[in-house]
Amino acid sequence: MDEIEAKLRKMKELAEFARDYKLSKKQIDLVNAKIHKFQQEILDLDEQSRTFWLDAH
Numbered sequence: 654m655d656e657i658e659a660k661l662r663k664m665k666e667l668a669e670f671a672r673d674y675k676l677s678k679k680q681i682d683l684v685n686a687k688i689h690k691f692q693q694e695i696l697d698l699d700e701q702s703r704t705f706w707l708d709a710h
Contacts, residue, residue, distance in 0.1 A: 654702075656698055657695050657698050657699065660691045660694055660695050660698075661691075661695065663691055664688050664691045664692070667684050667687055667688055667691075668684075668688065670684070671684045
């Protein structure tokens, strides 16, 4: 859970950074790629936790 929350905070920070600064198209694409990477990592962690809890019962 802590890992997921940390990744969500990083995603929020990136989104706020993109909102607050005038970024080039290339910079926006990089921010979006990082956000997408965090999103996939969160989905993977969520799936791992579901598998753990299913196996535990």
